[in-house]
Amino acid sequence: MRPIRNSLWFDGNAHEAATFYCSVFPDAAITDVQRYTEAGPGEPGTVVTVAWRIGSIGFVGINGGPMYTFTPAISFVAECEDQAEVDRLWDALLADGGRPSMCGWLEDRFGVSWQVIPHELYRLIQHPDAAAAMLRMVKIDLAELRSAAGAD
Numbered sequence: 001m002r003p004i005r006n007s008l009w010f011d012g013n014a015h016e017a018a019t020f021y022c023s024v025f026p027d028a029a030i031t032d033v034q035r036y037t038e039a040g041p042g043e044p045g046t047v048v049t050v051a052w053r054i055g056s057i058g059f060v061g062i063n064g065g066p067m068y069t070f071t072p073a074i075s076f077v078a079e080c081e082d083q084a085e086v087d088r089l090w091d092a093l094l095a096d097g098g099r100p101s102m103c104g105w106l107e108d109r110f111g112v113s114w115q116v117i118p119h120e121l122y123r124l125i126q127h128p129d130a131a132a133a134m135l136r137m138v139k140i141d142l143a144e145l146r147s148a149a150g151a152d
Helices: 014-024 083-094 128-135 142-148
Strands: 006-010 028-035 047-054 057-063 075-080 105-107 113-118
Touching: 006 014, 014 028, 014 047, 014 057, 014 083, 075 083, 083 105, 083 113, 083 142, 128 142
Parallel strands: 006 057, 075 113
Antiparallel strands: 028 047, 047 057, 105 113
8 A cells, every 4th residue: 555645625725835834844845746737627737736745744735626624623743853843833834824723733824733842742741730831822832841840
């Protein structure tokens, strides 16, 4: 079996989204672009699908139209090495119209939900005070979590 890829439905801006994600994440690249032909149904030459990868994770975006939109029911977890990486990805994914949520979640300008978290989060929130601190956060603050867990 070939690797499973994530498929995302866009309303005409799949190539723009793929280009954006490849600019935000290291080791990312667009791997294929398919365009409509004279056979349609879209305007010949416009992008119908775009494939990209972030590290070893594959994605395909389809310009399917306005029928479906993203919800936070599906999100991507960006597990970061340190606070600097959390800050960089948080700021980049919020650029140009993204919206922050709670507990490290955000919605980027395309409507895709992300969890931008430090890899230590799961261990730290085993401590009740750190878990309570996380629930008050928008962007995750690793130093505050460590302090709440007594793990400075």
